[in-house]
Amino acid sequence: MVQFQSSELAKKAGVTVETLRYYHKEALLAEPQKTDAGYRQYTEADLQRVLFIKRCQGLGFTLKEIKELLALKDDTTHTAGEVKTLTQEKIALLNQKIAVLEEIKTTLTSLVKNCDGKGGVSDCNILKALSTNEEHNHLGETSSC
Amino acid sequence: MVQFQSSELAKKAGVTVETLRYYHKEALLAEPQKTDAGYRQYTEADLQRVLFIKRCQGLGFTLKEIKELLALKDDTTHTAGEVKTLTQEKIALLNQKIAVLEEIKTTLTSLVKNCDGKGGVSDCNILKALSTNEEHNHLGETSSC
DNA sequence: ATAAACCCCGTTCTTAAGTACAGGGTCAAT
DNA sequence: ATTGACCCTGTACTTAAGAACGGGGTTTAT
Numbered sequence: 001m002v003q004f005q006s007s008e009l010a011k012k013a014g015v016t017v018e019t020l021r022y023y024h025k026e027a028l029l030a031e032p033q034k035t036d037a038g039y040r041q042y043t044e045a046d047l048q049r050v051l052f053i054k055r056c057q058g059l060g061f062t063l064k065e066i067k068e069l070l071a072l073k074d075d076t077t078h079t080a081g082e083v084k085t086l087t088q089e090k091i092a093l094l095n096q097k098i099a100v101l102e103e104i105k106t107t108l109t110s111l112v113k114n115c116d117g118k119g120g121v122s123d124c125n126i127l128k129a130l131s132t133n134e135e136h137n138h139l140g141e142t143s144s145c
Numbered sequence: 146m147v148q149f150q151s152s153e154l155a156k157k158a159g160v161t162v163e164t165l166r167y168y169h170k171e172a173l174l175a176e177p178q179k180t181d182a183g184y185r186q187y188t189e190a191d192l193q194r195v196l197f198i199k200r201c202q203g204l205g206f207t208l209k210e211i212k213e214l215l216a217l218k219d220d221t222t223h224t225a226g227e228v229k230t231l232t233q234e235k236i237a238l239l240n241q242k243i244a245v246l247e248e249i250k251t252t253l254t255s256l257v258k259n260c261d262g263k264g265g266v267s268d269c270n271i272l273k274a275l276s277t278n279e280e281h282n283h284l285g286e287t288s289s290c
Numbered sequence: 291a292t293a294a295a296c297c298c299c300g301t302t303c304t305t306a307a308g309t310a311c312a313g314g315g316t317c318a319a320t
Numbered sequence: 321a322t323t324g325a326c327c328c329t330g331t332a333c334t335t336a337a338g339a340a341c342g343g344g345g346t347t348t349a350t
Contacts, residue, residue: 007296015338017297022338037346039297048276055275060249063337069275072266080269081262087253087271094250098243104205105239108232117229121217124225126232130200130214131193152326162327167308182316184327208307297346302339309334316327 002044009042013050020050028053028067061090147189154187158195165195173198173212206235 006017020040023029029049033041049070056066069086072078115125151162165185168174174194177187194215201211214231217223260270 005297018339019337021299026337034298037297038299039346051278052275055278057337058249059252060246069272073272076265076267078266079262080260080264080266080271083266083269083271084257084260084262087257087260091250091253091257094246094253098246098250101205101239101243101246104203105236105243107204108236108239112229112232112236115225115229115232117224117226119225120221121223121225121228122221124228126225126228127214127218130197133196133200150327161309163309164307166329171307179328182327183329184316202307292350294349295347298344300342302341304337304339306335309332311332312330314328317325318323319325320321320323 003041004043004047006040006042009047009050012047013054015050015054023050023053026063026067028063028070059090060094065090148186149188149192151185151187154192154195157192158199160195160199168195168198171208171212173208173215204235205239210235 004012006020010017010020020029024031029046031040032043032046035041052070052073053063053066056069057063061069065086069083072082072086111126111129114129121127149157151165155162155165165174169176174191177185177191179185197215197218198208198211201214202208206214210231214228217227217231256271256274259274266272
């Protein structure tokens with residue numbers, strides 16, 4: 001069986017050794033066997049697990065969520081439906097975030113449109129809008145972030 | 146001149162007294178006059194400043210950015226153009242963030258579409274896709290976040 | 291047999307935007 | 321004159337995901 005030491009696995013996975021230690025501490029990755037000197041000996045399965053974590057992270061899952069995902073994956077009594085649900089919840093969250101950002105963007109864009117950028121700060125329509133509570137500049141409370 | 150004590154201003158501005166203390170520490174808000182007993186006496190201008198901060202925050206500006214904005218606002222030698230530029234940069238950032246989220250959403254959505262949610266975790270097409278590096282599942286490195 | 295390049299462990303530091311807490315003064319009313 | 325509701329200060333804690341550090345062991349090559 002092929003074994004790697006920590007820096008080797010780290011390089012293959014595109015993380016640092018510190019990150020691996022962190023994953024061990026957070027129980028995302030089990031401690032592998034160790035040599036007599038206490039050196040970790042990782043396997044291909046460990047590498048795959050770290051890559052899985054990294055892929056999930058790239059898709060916006062937090063380590064906490066990834067831990068859940070891994071727990072489902074590790075325990076065959078769980079179902080595909082649970083994974084699907086988790087993923088759909090993530091999509092819903094994503095939609096919320098996108099909607100908030102879009103709304104903010106709309107407001108900022110209209111602020112910029114109303115500002116010719118000429119004159120001193122006291123002439124700036126953006127600052128004027130931000131300095132008043134009036135409704136007509138879309139500046140209602142952008143509730144939960 | 147009307148003066149408020151801290152909890153009063155906090156209530157009017159929708160923040161806590163602790164937040165005000167934090168803004169003082171961060172130099173977003175100057176320390177107001179104090180009574181002999183050391184009690185802060187805020188003015189209407191202080192209230193407006195906190196409201197300004199909160200509005201900017203609602204639009205996704207960080208306190209650091211708001212500090213910049215306030216610095217421009219406070220110093221009349223600055224121009225409306227600077228404010229406009231800052232705002233436009235924020236919009237650009239916003240667009241980047243939205244694009245990243247949209248991309249992730251696309252990937253997750255296609256993962257969900259390929260998973261019927263039936264069977265155990267070993268049947269789950271989402272987990273299968275996340276467990277392999279193949280190109281056909283849109284799982285390329287979602288670079289900078 | 292010693293230097294370079296690894297490895298280990300435990301602990302502290304980082305960012306953002308506060309929140310919480312400990313310990314103590316003050317003001318108004320009873 | 322004492323209770324309750326304020327106020328002050330300074331310090332530590334929070335979340336997320338590691339990064340950095342200090343101090344020390346090991347392996348490999350020279």
